[in-house]
Amino acid sequence: MTNIKSSFFCFLGFILLMSTAAIAQEKVVLTDQEKTTSDAKALNIPEGYSKNLHWNLLLDSIGSNGSTISWKSSKPEYISNDGKLLKRSPRKGKKIKVTMTATVTAGSVKTKKAFDVLVAYTDQEFQGYLFTYFEGSGPRSSDEQIRFGASVDAVNWFALNNNQPIISSEKISGTGGIRDPHILRGEDEKSFYMVATDMNTGKNGWAHNPGIVMLQSGDLIDWKHSFIDLEKIYPVKFANIQWVWAPQTIYDPAADKYLVYFTVKYKDDLKLDFYSAYANKDFSGFENEPKLLFSPKYGAIDGDIIYKDGIYHFFLKGNTKDENGKETKNGIRQAIGKTLQGPWTENFNYLDAYSDKKIMVEGSSIFKLNQSDTYILMYDLYTSHRYEFQRSKDLYQFTPTPESFTKNFYPRHGSVIGITVEEAKRLNEKWGGVPENLLKTK
Incomplete structure (x- = not known):
């Protein structure tokens, strides 16, 4: 009898448990009003877009409740009804304010929600270009330093400061050397951000480097600086790190922050992946521990991201391998994504003329010519002291024949931004070397 009772209560408990689970799994049915209210509440246009729009808006068309x-x-x-940016604010006067109104519909119920968006000013009228690079013609102890070059046409280049460093690597880095400097103009148009590989190959060789250098300036002359040793700051994740290479910075409007990304290799792994972290407000470190951004199929280095027409183009130096793991091709190619967090779709069509x-x-960098719809993809032919480029209007198809820069220096992996005449004069007053035709440009 006792066994019968025990079995009965076990069976009853099982039935109650299953009934409770079924009730928990039963989907709550929302009214149309509740659906539209909830979906309207979830809508958002990030501040990075709404305060200074110079991208297309990514607008939701279906809510999570259907x-x-x-x-x-x-x-x-x-701004079109589907979020395409068609025109920028004129530089005279305030930014144009556009109200984007969403109508959220379920059945016969409609709920509206409005967002004010300030359209960015038209691009600054840049008259010249600034090239930041490290050298490749002398001893590594002097080569691995940040240098500047200037040009009026982005083809004929002149070294500033007699091709001497504009700031000492001993002063700004942990190793006493830097490589791969990248410069970015900030969203406020008057701040500048540089990052570089913290690496001294002359002293330490290629076996290991600890991290990156970060610099910030308001005038291109005086630079605040710090260096990030990933192994020391993030010992759990990066205790076994071997290389931290070629950092770059891009503004992320979805987060209203600057994203720093770079190649990472661990000592026990042959893979070369891209990691990223958001910079803190004073650009002296990271807000968070770096995390995986993109893992190319065969690994890659020298990432360079640029945005155009709703797409992020992730240029990189990569390769292709056969089924036996043997490299069959090597050069510059790209991946694309709709957000900086991916997902990234790799394209194995090589873009450079030498693959x-x-x-x-290696060391590709892309920039847009001033007052033009043409982009320049430049790269470092590092075994021959050559620096060449190809042109594109859409970032997919590039001119097949490379062109050469003329220059009075031997740059290695660097980057270019547009500059105004006023900025060129400021640079010339500090270091000299800016070409006369740029200084006299009106």
């Missing part, structure tokens, strides 16, 4: 979302622009000549010729290139 409601449909349509949008209407108060000034469709500036079929077994001539090594």
Whole structure:
């Protein structure tokens, strides 16, 4: 009898447990009003977009509860109803304010939500270019330093400061050397950010480097600086790190922050992956522990990201391997994504003119010509002291024949930004070397 009772209560408990689970799993049915209210509340246009829009908006069309979302622009000549940026604010006066109104619909119920968006000014009228690089013609102890070059046309280049460093690597780095400097103009148009590989190959060789150097300036002359040793700051994740190479910075409007990304290799792994972290407000370190950004199929180095027409183009130096793991091709290619966090889709079509010729290139960097719709993809032919480039208007197709820079220096992996005449004069007053035709440009 006792066994029968015990079995009965076990069976009853099982039935109650299953009933409770079924109730828990039963989906709560929302009314149409609740659906539209919830989906409207979830809508957001990040501040990085709304305060200074110079990208297309990524607008939701379906809510998480199944409601449909349509949008209407108060000034469709500036921002279309589907979020495309068609026109920028004129530089005279305040930024144009556009109200984007979402209508969230479920059944016959409609809920509206509006967002004000300030359209960015038209691009600054840059008259010249600044090239930041390290050298490749002398001893590594003097080569691995930040240098500047200037140009009026982005083809003919002149070294500033007699091709001497504009700031000592001993002063700004942990190793006493830097490589791969990258410069970015900030969203406020008057701040500048540089990052570089903290590496002294003359002293320490290629076996290991600890991290990166970060610099910030308001005038291109005086630079605040810090260096980030990933192994020491993040010992759990990066205790076994071997290389931290070629950092770069890009503004992320979705987060309203600057994202720093770089190649990482661990000592016990042959893979070369890209990691990233958001810079803190004074650009002296990271807000968070770096995390994996992109893992290319065969690994890659020298990442360079640029945004165009709703797409992020991630240029990199990569390779292709056969089924036996043997490299069959090596050069510059790209991946694309709709957000900086990915996902990234790799394209194995090589862009540089040398991938079929077994001539090594690296350190690619892309920039847009001033007052033009043409982009320059430049790269370092590091075994021959050559620096060449190819042109594109869409970032997919590039001119097949490379062109050469003329220059009075031997740059290694660097980057370029546009500069104004006023900035060129300031640089010339400090270091000299800016070409006269740039200084006299109106």
